[in-house]
Amino acid sequence: MKHELSQRTINRLVQYHTILREYSKKNIENITSSQISSFLKIDETQVRKDLKSIECKGKCKVGYLVYELKEAIEVVLDYKSTKKAFVIGAGNLGIALSKYSKFSEFGLEIKGLFDINPDIIGQKFDNKEIYHLSTIKEKIAQTGVNIAILTLPNKVAQSVADEIIEAGIKYIWNFAPSILTVPVDVKVWNENLIGSFLQFCAIESIK
Amino acid sequence: MKHELSQRTINRLVQYHTILREYSKKNIENITSSQISSFLKIDETQVRKDLKSIECKGKCKVGYLVYELKEAIEVVLDYKSTKKAFVIGAGNLGIALSKYSKFSEFGLEIKGLFDINPDIIGQKFDNKEIYHLSTIKEKIAQTGVNIAILTLPNKVAQSVADEIIEAGIKYIWNFAPSILTVPVDVKVWNENLIGSFLQFCAIESIK
Numbered sequence: 001m002k003h004e005l006s007q008r009t010i011n012r013l014v015q016y017h018t019i020l021r022e023y024s025k026k027n028i029e030n031i032t033s034s035q036i037s038s039f040l041k042i043d044e045t046q047v048r049k050d051l052k053s054i055e056c057k058g059k060c061k062v063g064y065l066v067y068e069l070k071e072a073i074e075v076v077l078d079y080k081s082t083k084k085a086f087v088i089g090a091g092n093l094g095i096a097l098s099k100y101s102k103f104s105e106f107g108l109e110i111k112g113l114f115d116i117n118p119d120i121i122g123q124k125f126d127n128k129e130i131y132h133l134s135t136i137k138e139k140i141a142q143t144g145v146n147i148a149i150l151t152l153p154n155k156v157a158q159s160v161a162d163e164i165i166e167a168g169i170k171y172i173w174n175f176a177p178s179i180l181t182v183p184v185d186v187k188v189w190n191e192n193l194i195g196s197f198l199q200f201c202a203i204e205s206i207k
Numbered sequence: 208m209k210h211e212l213s214q215r216t217i218n219r220l221v222q223y224h225t226i227l228r229e230y231s232k233k234n235i236e237n238i239t240s241s242q243i244s245s246f247l248k249i250d251e252t253q254v255r256k257d258l259k260s261i262e263c264k265g266k267c268k269v270g271y272l273v274y275e276l277k278e279a280i281e282v283v284l285d286y287k288s289t290k291k292a293f294v295i296g297a298g299n300l301g302i303a304l305s306k307y308s309k310f311s312e313f314g315l316e317i318k319g320l321f322d323i324n325p326d327i328i329g330q331k332f333d334n335k336e337i338y339h340l341s342t343i344k345e346k347i348a349q350t351g352v353n354i355a356i357l358t359l360p361n362k363v364a365q366s367v368a369d370e371i372i373e374a375g376i377k378y379i380w381n382f383a384p385s386i387l388t389v390p391v392d393v394k395v396w397n398e399n400l401i402g403s404f405l406q407f408c409a410i411e412s413i414k
């Protein structure tokens with residue numbers, strides 16, 4: 001099921017889930033596709049199509065049961081399974097992502113950060129510690145982490161990627177603006193923030 | 208032209224541009240679609256289709272001229288036009304984005320940060336200053352900024368959005384995991400990092 005959903009659909013489902021959480025906190029039991037579409041300023045037909053694609057059917061006038069829809073999205077997007085990751089590069093972005101509490105709600109647990117700056121090694125926050133990069137192999141063995149979130153300057157991204165792959169990392173969520181060369185069994189997801197912004201500019205003709 | 212490109216195409220064009228910059232730095236004059244596709248591990252047909260969509264044609268065996276292709280992407284994605292923005296929320300993420308030098312290469316200039324924490328107001332780095340949020344209206348008048356990059360906790364995102372819209376902001380690049388309610392003439396682009404990660408997990412079946 002999950003494999004058939006496009007990135008845009010998944011993004012919309014995550015946004016529906018945000019609204020459903022807010023409804024759920026307020027103990028509101030029902031929600032209509034029209035309410036969701038007006039919050040997000042998207043077409044109501046699109047909302048109904050998305051929810052039908054995850055096999056949720058609303059009832060005429062009553063809409064959807066908030067808890068059912070919330071649960072259905074969590075199952076489809078696999079929020080409940082834990083995905084353990086290390087953050088590589090404890091600069092501002094690395095620390096911002098490590099402190100981002102919403103990640104854990106979606107099953108992403110950051111088990112520690114790695115850096116080479118001696119001034120910050122050993123620092124702790126939110127139950128996370130900054131370790132020296134040279135210890136990553138033993139930390140992978142201890143924790144079973146196979147995902148790395150790469151928040152590094154461009155110039156060191158490839159050499160550090162080589163090092164963490166050698167240590168056992170299989171999946172890289174790459175925030176460095178760099179094209180990494182990796183073995184075939186390692187998967188890279190490039191987080192292209194500037195590409196996203198340029199799309200916003202193109203859609204809205206921002207000058 | 209730009210309006211016809213999908214987000215995925217734009218994202219790929221930005222990645223092609225990254226490779227072209229590296230080739231350009233190394234003074235390599237030509238590049239083939241096969242080289243681009245092997246760097247990015249995507250289908251060569253896709254690369255040729257994308258480049259044809261921006262009216263770049265390669266020559267058999269020789270490929271594309273690096274400087275021509277780089278220039279063509281910059282024109283299509285409008286890198287050269289300056290887009291001025293303020294960062295609202297000078298926490299780790301706000302500062303990370305403000306320090307991200309790649310933004311300016313793509314025409315995005317961050318003219319300052321805003322916060323309400325008295326301990327950090329007045330701090331400067333990279334020619335940028337952290338101002339008090341209460342001064343945003345006059346700073347908009349001085350600079351002509353109409354884009355805000357919102358890097359705030361969920362609980363204050365809506366009230367601050369109301370305040371900056373009142374002050375004149377028209378475009379919001381929203382990193383807060385929150386659905387904002389805004390007037391019809393204000394445009395919001397939700398940067399959904401966790402949605403992006405969940406898509407990675409779904410594609411690669413990460414458990």
